[in-house]
Amino acid sequence: MPQFLLLLYDTPAAVAQFKKMSPEEMQQAIEKYRAWTKKPFTVDSKRLGEDPGKVMRSHNGKPRATDGPYSETKEVLGGFYLIEAASYDDAVALTTDHPHLEHGGTIEIRKLYGQ
Amino acid sequence: MIATADTAPLIEHLFRHQAGRITARLVRLLGPANFALAEEAVQEALVRALQAWPYEGTPDNPGGWLFRVAHNIAIDAVRRDRTFAAKADAVVAELTRSASQFSDPDAGELKDDELRMIFMCCHPALARDASVALSLKTVGGFSVREIARAFLADERAIAQRLVRAKRQIRDEELTLEMPHRSDVGERLDAVLDVIYFMFNEGYWTQSGEALIRQDLCFEALRLGRLVASSPLATPRTHALVALMALQAARLPARVDELGELVLLDNQDRARWDDRLIALGFDHFDRSMAGDDVSEYHVQAAIAATHTRATDAASADWPTILSLYDQLLLKNPSPVVALNRTVAIAKVHGPAAALTALAPLERDRHLRDYHLLLAVRGQLLLELGRPTQAGDAFRAALECECSEPERRFLERKLESCSERSITNHQSSNPQSSAP
Numbered sequence: 001m002p003q004f005l006l007l008l009y010d011t012p013a014a015v016a017q018f019k020k021m022s023p024e025e026m027q028q029a030i031e032k033y034r035a036w037t038k039k040p041f042t043v044d045s046k047r048l049g050e051d052p053g054k055v056m057r058s059h060n061g062k063p064r065a066t067d068g069p070y071s072e073t074k075e076v077l078g079g080f081y082l083i084e085a086a087s088y089d090d091a092v093a094l095t096t097d098h099p100h101l102e103h104g105g106t107i108e109i110r111k112l113y114g115q
Numbered sequence: 116m117i118a119t120a121d122t123a124p125l126i127e128h129l130f131r132h133q134a135g136r137i138t139a140r141l142v143r144l145l146g147p148a149n150f151a152l153a154e155e156a157v158q159e160a161l162v163r164a165l166q167a168w169p170y171e172g173t174p175d176n177p178g179g180w181l182f183r184v185a186h187n188i189a190i191d192a193v194r195r196d197r198t199f200a201a202k203a204d205a206v207v208a209e210l211t212r213s214a215s216q217f218s219d220p221d222a223g224e225l226k227d228d229e230l231r232m233i234f235m236c237c238h239p240a241l242a243r244d245a246s247v248a249l250s251l252k253t254v255g256g257f258s259v260r261e262i263a264r265a266f267l268a269d270e271r272a273i274a275q276r277l278v279r280a281k282r283q284i285r286d287e288e289l290t291l292e293m294p295h296r297s298d299v300g301e302r303l304d305a306v307l308d309v310i311y312f313m314f315n316e317g318y319w320t321q322s323g324e325a326l327i328r329q330d331l332c333f334e335a336l337r338l339g340r341l342v343a344s345s346p347l348a349t350p351r352t353h354a355l356v357a358l359m360a361l362q363a364a365r366l367p368a369r370v371d372e373l374g375e376l377v378l379l380d381n382q383d384r385a386r387w388d389d390r391l392i393a394l395g396f397d398h399f400d401r402s403m404a405g406d407d408v409s410e411y412h413v414q415a416a417i418a419a420t421h422t423r424a425t426d427a428a429s430a431d432w433p434t435i436l437s438l439y440d441q442l443l444l445k446n447p448s449p450v451v452a453l454n455r456t457v458a459i460a461k462v463h464g465p466a467a468a469l470t471a472l473a474p475l476e477r478d479r480h481l482r483d484y485h486l487l488l489a490v491r492g493q494l495l496l497e498l499g500r501p502t503q504a505g506d507a508f509r510a511a512l513e514c515e516c517s518e519p520e521r522r523f524l525e526r527k528l529e530s531c532s533e534r535s536i537t538n539h540q541s542s543n544p545q546s547s548a549p
Binding site for chain 1: 124125128129130131133134158161162163164165166167168169170171172173256257258260261330
């Protein structure tokens with residue numbers, strides 16, 4: 001079965017919404033996400049660290065690291081899920097009820113190469 | 116610290132209750148003047164959980180995680196905040212010490228923090244409305260929107276009420292110190308009054324959303340139990356917990372499968388919550404120590420008498436009536452008087468009850484009260500006067516009432532017109548108390 005990477009972005013709107021949620025609503029949202037991680041087609045899920053990360057480039061032939069592209073005004077990659085699906089259509093169908101979408105986040109779906 | 120194989124759902128209301136506890140702790144360490152800072156740190160910790168746990172699963176000790184993270188956020192905030200100036204180091208040291216201590220949410224010190232917070236939120240200097248909102252927000256972990264929904268109020272109005280209350284706490288320098296021996300009675304009464312009001316809003320007011328109102332009842336019960344388990348507890352405190360537990364036990368039976376309202380007489384008593392009943396009787400027993408007979412005592416005794424009966428018909432109505440007589444002396448409110456007429460109907464018949472109802476109908480506050488008209492309609496129906504009963508139910512329908520109540524009154528009205536055709540004898544009398 002082909003595997004697909006779901007890249008979950010936290011939009012500024014989503015983060016703003018999170019901040020306004022009540023404790024009860026947050027707990028319910030977490031339970032929804034957790035239920036999703038336990039779906040039979042979910043292989044793995046990981047959260048990225050909150051730091052901006054590092055970007056490496058070759059500069060005048062020498063590798064150089066700079067701080068990552070973190071910005072308050074942009075969508076930030078928050079984490080990923082790895083799922084199994086027959087096709088892109090199937091992957092899209094499976095992701096339709098992902099709780100991240102309810103909170104204004106966006107999800108990018110990418111198929112792993114060679115599957 | 117993240118568990119790999121977490122399968123169990125989080126404890127119900129964990130976030131809400133934990134938010135209240137951590138806020139209480141941080142307000143104690145930061146001082147009531149820094150209420151907002153404490154609340155922001157807690158909210159930020161919850162947001163971080165919301166961002167991390169969906170991927171990684173919940174930590175082994177979710178409550179401890181939130182406690183520690185909120186402390187760390189507060190420490191960073193204190194270091195950045197210049198207003199702490201020379202005090203910053205001492206406050207940070209206190210926060211650091213507190214952060215390392217968390218073990219069990221039921222630990223004594225945390226309960227103590229919550230208790231102090233309740234007493235501050237319910238300080239007699241604050242208006243009751245403000246105390247209720249503040250208690251729900253800070254100790255209960257309710258959001259402004261949830262409080263607004265529970266009271267069918269405007270969100271901005273609730274937010275302003277909270278801002279004013281916090282300003283008053285700062286201006287009048289209210290502290291988290293527990294009351295002194297000399298004024299502990301007055302302070303405790305104020306706390307019980309707020310809890311009782313919170314419970315009644317959830318239990319009796321039919322406006323607002325059902326689910327959130329039920330949460331209000333259980334939050335009031337939780338706060339009551341917290342006070343009852345403290346050294347400050349009095350027999351009166353136990354009476355309040357008893358009455359809340361015994362009434363809350365009926366919540367599952369108050370609506371049927373179709374969401375229709377079920378009056379006390381017709382409730383399926385098998386659906387009453389046995390655990391809450393046991394809890395209620397336990398506190399009822401403890402309320403008997405001493406000579407104090409408060410309004411809570413009488414209300415608890417009425418609830419207990421209902422609970423002891425195997426069905427509505429076998430309830431000890433003469434006892435209930437004499438309890439209502441007592442209650443009316445302590446609290447001569449028209450609503451108590453109205454409930455008393457229902458007991459009169461059971462003991463002396465509908466005609467006597469109708470006579471007792473007459474002076475209430477002249478009361479300006481009750482004249483357009485749908486429950487009074489509903490009781491009148493029911494009594495007339497029992498007296499075999501369906502046409503007049505129909506008039507009463509029709510008038511009740513013109514008053515402000517909730518959707519389930521409206522449907523209930525409409526069903527009553529229908530049964531009136533059926534009876535005026537066939538002129539059958541009356542059915543079993545019914546109580547007005549759901």
